[in-house]
Amino acid sequence: MTSTIILKGGTVLYHDDADNVTALKDTDVLVTGNLITEIGKNINVPPGTTVIDCHGKIISPGFIDTHHHMWQTQLKGRHMDETLLEYMASGNPQSFNYTPEDMFWGQLGGCLEAIDAGTTFVLDHSHSIYTAEHATQCLAASSASGLRLIYAYSAVSIPLTSWTKDSIMLSSDILPAWSLDQLEALATSQPFGNGRVTIGLGFDFFFLPREIIIGIFNRFRKAGVKVITCHVSKNAVCGTGSIVTLLHEYGLLGPDIVLSHATGLTPDEHALLYSAGANVSSTPTSEAQMGLGWPVALHSGVHGSLGVDSHAFCESSILSEARTLLLLARQEGNLKLLERGEFPQRLVARARDAFNLATVGGARALGMEGKIGRVRVGYLADLVVVDGRSPAMSGVAEWDPVVAVLGHSSVRDVETVIVDGVVRKKDGKLVAVELEGGERLGWEAVAEKLATSREEVQERIATVEVGLAKKLLMGMWHIDENKIKAVA
Ligand SMILES: [Zn+2]
Numbered sequence: 001m002t003s004t005i006i007l008k009g010g011t012v013l014y015h016d017d018a019d020n021v022t023a024l025k026d027t028d029v030l031v032t033g034n035l036i037t038e039i040g041k042n043i044n045v046p047p048g049t050t051v052i053d054c055h056g057k058i059i060s061p062g063f064i065d066t067h068h069h070m071w072q073t074q075l076k077g078r079h080m081d082e083t084l085l086e087y088m089a090s091g092n093p094q095s096f097n098y099t100p101e102d103m104f105w106g107q108l109g110g111c112l113e114a115i116d117a118g119t120t121f122v123l124d125h126s127h128s129i130y131t132a133e134h135a136t137q138c139l140a141a142s143s144a145s146g147l148r149l150i151y152a153y154s155a156v157s158i159p160l161t162s163w164t165k166d167s168i169m170l171s172s173d174i175l176p177a178w179s180l181d182q183l184e185a186l187a188t189s190q191p192f193g194n195g196r197v198t199i200g201l202g203f204d205f206f207f208l209p210r211e212i213i214i215g216i217f218n219r220f221r222k223a224g225v226k227v228i229t230c231h232v233s234k235n236a237v238c239g240t241g242s243i244v245t246l247l248h249e250y251g252l253l254g255p256d257i258v259l260s261h262a263t264g265l266t267p268d269e270h271a272l273l274y275s276a277g278a279n280v281s282s283t284p285t286s287e288a289q290m291g292l293g294w295p296v297a298l299h300s301g302v303h304g305s306l307g308v309d310s311h312a313f314c315e316s317s318i319l320s321e322a323r324t325l326l327l328l329a330r331q332e333g334n335l336k337l338l339e340r341g342e343f344p345q346r347l348v349a350r351a352r353d354a355f356n357l358a359t360v361g362g363a364r365a366l367g368m369e370g371k372i373g374r375v376r377v378g379y380l381a382d383l384v385v386v387d388g389r390s391p392a393m394s395g396v397a398e399w400d401p402v403v404a405v406l407g408h409s410s411v412r413d414v415e416t417v418i419v420d421g422v423v424r425k426k427d428g429k430l431v432a433v434e435l436e437g438g439e440r441l442g443w444e445a446v447a448e449k450l451a452t453s454r455e456e457v458q459e460r461i462a463t464v465e466v467g468l469a470k471k472l473l474m475g476m477w478h479i480d481e482n483k484i485k486a487v488a
Contacts, residue, residue, distance in 0.1 A: 010054025034421035062120025062382035063318035064362025067281035067307025070110035089470035095128035097460035111145030120382035143193030154202025187223035234264035279365035283309035305365035385416035
């Protein structure tokens with residue numbers, strides 16, 4: 001039987017076709033199966049409907065994260081004081097020390113932390129796949145979590161065959177045939193998880209010959225990947241060659257491309273991306289921390305969206321990223337005037353612009369506009385209910401519910417999360433997940449499994465020398481040591 005849920009008497013954040021958001025007070029939202037089927041006042045409640053009282057609460061579209069490495073849960077807390085160069089040696093290569101089972105718990109923990117924060121859809125750039133079973137476990141965890149997710153299957157960034165205290169060995173087979181075959185098989189047999197989990201391609205090996213890159217993009221587009229996502233940033237660590245120009249010259253740019261960061265680019269490069277309909281995921285916290293420069297998602301001429309990048313070095317909240325983005329965009333704009341002894345007339349972006357990147361902008365970037373990102377009849381039911389009466393939200397929720405959600409709410413205020421018509425967080429607590437085989441696990445049990453896995457991963461990490469990975473990376477990426485300087 002089709003399930004029905006009614007969100008009763010809340011303030012609905014309603015996007016019109018031009019992305020203006022209106023607050024509809026005392027409004028009900030009816031969810032039938034996985035779709036929003038009615039929005040209005042005093043909707044008749046069909047028998048058997050689950051009623052969620054939303055008086056004093058705000059009903060928002062679920063938040064959309066367009067760049068995240070979901071497997072990294074066991075690495076949380078290790079990287080907050082690191083630049084990109086440091087993290088690329090100490091964190092990124094640690095999938096070498098993950099078993100497929102560690103992948104499962106890391107991925108599940110990452111997905112559940114995202115749902116807890118009101119995220120309902122993630123583009124997961126999974127650069128962790130040492131064996132086919134690693135990918136299988138990531139997919140199984142994604143399906144079990146209840147999150148909507150594009151699993152962007154990716155080669156390991158720095159693939160190793162051995163790593164100890166004394167030596168490190170780079171694999172000579174950076175794109176193994178088994179992984180390309182597995183990706184093709186997954187792309188042609190998707191979706192998974194009742195339709196929520198689909199397949200994308202993560203690709204970062206732009207040093208490969210032209211015909212190989214074109215061949216890979218063509219092969220997996222033909223196989224049906226939903227998006228192709230690549231890390232792009234120009235600096236002394238990532239290099240200053242133009243990946244955007246390369247993609248343009250190879251004829252590969254298009255609306256199914258999501259470039260994470262896209263920082264340090266020229267106006268011409270941004271113009272190429274914009275005219276091709278290619279999308280950008282700004283991850284303001286990680287970009288500011290890691291040395292990647294000003295985030296670009298709020299710049300004009302950018303098809304922008306937001307990502308967390310990694311919950312290993314910041315909280316997994318798209319609202320937090322939206323706030324940080326707004327702050328940094330304003331700082332960037334204001335500084336240009338302040339440095340000349342002038343002063344801004346007005347701020348460069350509005351709270352609503354950042355809110356839209358977290359919702360409808362994310363949907364657009366992931367090819368799902370018209371299906372998610374708005375609270376609209378006929379859309380998939382990916383919804384978040386935010387408490388408007390908490391100490392943080394009282395006062396502001398009545399005045400401007402969009403500013404309340406964007407600027408004042410925290411994970412604590414995210415009371416209910418519905419993904420694809422299924423309640424995944426209720427009364428402020430994650431609902432138990434069901435594993436393949438029917439076993440149900442509450443969050444406490446997942447946390448227990450994660451603690452064990454984290455300890456085991458750490459035991460393996462303790463047997464490797466991070467300095468060796470840094471040296472290897474410096475050579476592999478042709479990083480000029482003279483350009484790595486102390487901050488004055
Ligand atoms: Zn990333």
